[in-house]
Every structure is written in C-alpha cells, then in structure tokens.
Amino acid sequence: MDQWMKLFVLGAGSYGKVYYAVKFHSSSIFAEVAPVKCSDISRSSLLELEAQILTTLKGFPNVVQFFGAALSVDNGIPTYNLFVEYACGGSLHDLIINSKKGMMKMSELEVGFYTYQLLNGILHLHKKGWVHCDIKPANVLVFDNELKLADFGLSLRVGDGMAYMTGRALSNRGTLPYAPPESLTHGFHSKAYDIWSLGCTMAEMMTGHRVWIDCSTKDLQWMIMNEDPMIPD
Structure with a gap:
C-alpha cells in the first residue's frame, strides 16, 4: 500500500470514499492508475463482500476487474482499501446525461449492444450464485465501447433457482427506482431482481429518463407495487 499515492477524491458511497490513486515503478517511466475504494476498517463489511465477489468473477467479461485489497493507516485511522480498474469513460449514468445534453438519445442499435453486454455480465454473476441487487446506470462503468458491472456491496448469495426472502414489506435492498414490485411487497430478492x-x-x-416520475419515497413505493412503469413504444 505504501507504493500507492491517493491523489484526489473521485466520489463517495455508503461505504466511504473513492480515490484516484497512482503507483510509480522505478523500472518504468509509466505509472499504474486505479480507483481505490476506502473505508474505515470498523465498517468495511460492504467492501470486503465486494472483494469476495470480485475474486470469484476475476477474468469474466463485462464485470469490473479486481486488482486486490490492502490495509493502511490513513490519518491514524485503520483503513480497508479495494483496488479496481479505472473506467476512462465514467459511468453509464454519465453517458446518458451527456447524450441528453447533446440532444441525441442513444440509438436502438447502441442500446441493444450495451444491453447485451450487461446481460453477459449478469449471466456470469448469476452462475456464481450471486444477485447484484443494485443494477442502475451509476453502477455500470464505461470502457471505450464496453460496459462493465460494478459496485457489488449490496449483492446477496442465492442458490440455484432460490431467492432471498426477508419476509418484510418495503425491505428492498437496492436503489428504489430500479427495484421490482416483489422486493417491496414481500422483500423477495431473486435473480429476476437484476433482470427487472x-x-x-x-x-x-x-429515453434519457427513469421509468418512474420523480416523487416522494412513499409515493414511489406505491407506484412500483401498483402501477406499470412508463416504457417507451
């Protein structure tokens, strides 16, 4: 970890912060770069779960690649660090926003191409017995013309054909606008969750817009459980 230098913050999540980090080599004029997701060791369970999942998915296409994890002491605080590959194109959310700014929606061909890639990543994840539980544009990274699933901290382990049932209503695990009705009515989290x-x-x-209108959390929960999403013709 001493070889890596954290330069600036790229973003933040419920687990902690993401830094842009570089590592210099004495034998080369080039440096390695990687985002490093950092968390206080006392609340690093989500990052440790993500490291466990990414280890099993190493080498699979359309899944962000994992470079390892390490412990450090940052400003006197024991810190868990998770290293993944750097997405030069940002996130799919960024791509959608930029398309809207340019007044040009993605073509059906582009959407089909990207959807195929995401299905490929989901297939590998499900074959390993995991459900992502938080697929959304912000959790998909862009590498040139390739999309990769990222952010596996909310994933759940499921058996073949089995599902995770909390038994509690309104106990959805992921981001609400992308959650299926059964996750809210019964806390049901299966592989179908990721497909929804x-x-x-x-x-x-x-379309450049979410399938649900912006509203309060309570109203959105009711719509997801009782109405059909706004799907374009």
Whole structure:
C-alpha cells in the first residue's frame, strides 16, 4: 500500500470514499492508475463482500476487474482499501446525461449492444450464485465501447433457482427506482431482481429518463407495487 499515492477524491458511497490513486515503478517511466475504494476498517463489511465477489468473477467479461485489497493507516485511522480498474469513460449514468445534453438519445442499435453486454455480465454473476441487487446506470462503468458491472456491496448469495426472502414489506435492498414490485411487497430478492433493474436501465438508455416520475419515497413505493412503469413504444 505504501507504493500507492491517493491523489484526489473521485466520489463517495455508503461505504466511504473513492480515490484516484497512482503507483510509480522505478523500472518504468509509466505509472499504474486505479480507483481505490476506502473505508474505515470498523465498517468495511460492504467492501470486503465486494472483494469476495470480485475474486470469484476475476477474468469474466463485462464485470469490473479486481486488482486486490490492502490495509493502511490513513490519518491514524485503520483503513480497508479495494483496488479496481479505472473506467476512462465514467459511468453509464454519465453517458446518458451527456447524450441528453447533446440532444441525441442513444440509438436502438447502441442500446441493444450495451444491453447485451450487461446481460453477459449478469449471466456470469448469476452462475456464481450471486444477485447484484443494485443494477442502475451509476453502477455500470464505461470502457471505450464496453460496459462493465460494478459496485457489488449490496449483492446477496442465492442458490440455484432460490431467492432471498426477508419476509418484510418495503425491505428492498437496492436503489428504489430500479427495484421490482416483489422486493417491496414481500422483500423477495431473486435473480429476476437484476433482470427487472436491467429493464429499467435499458428504458433509461432509450429515453434519457427513469421509468418512474420523480416523487416522494412513499409515493414511489406505491407506484412500483401498483402501477406499470412508463416504457417507451
């Protein structure tokens, strides 16, 4: 960890912060770069889970690659650090926003191409017995013309054909606008959860807008459980 230098903050999440880090080599004029997700060791369980999942998915296409984890002491605080590959194109959310700014929606061909890639990543994840539970544009990274799933901290382990049931209403695990009805009515989290979230993401790529209107959390929960999402013709 001493070889890596954290330069600036790229973003933040419920687990902690993401830094842009570089590592210099004495034998080369080039430096390695990587985002490093950092968390106080006392609340690093989400990052440790993500490291566990990414280790099993190493080398699979359309899944962000994992470079390892390390412990450090930052400003006197024991810190867990998770290193992943750097996405030069930002996130799919950024891509959608930039398309809207340019007044040009993604073509059906582009959406189909990107959706195929995400399905490929989801397939590998499900084969390993995991449900992502938080697929959305902000959790998809862009590498040139390739999309990769990222941010696995909310994932759940499921068996073949099995699902995770909390038994409690309104106990959805992921981001609400991308959550399927059964996750709210019964706390039901199966592999179908990710497919629903992908459908919401695909529609957002097509239209530049989420499938649900902006409203309060309570109203959005009611709409997801009782109404059909706004899918373009």
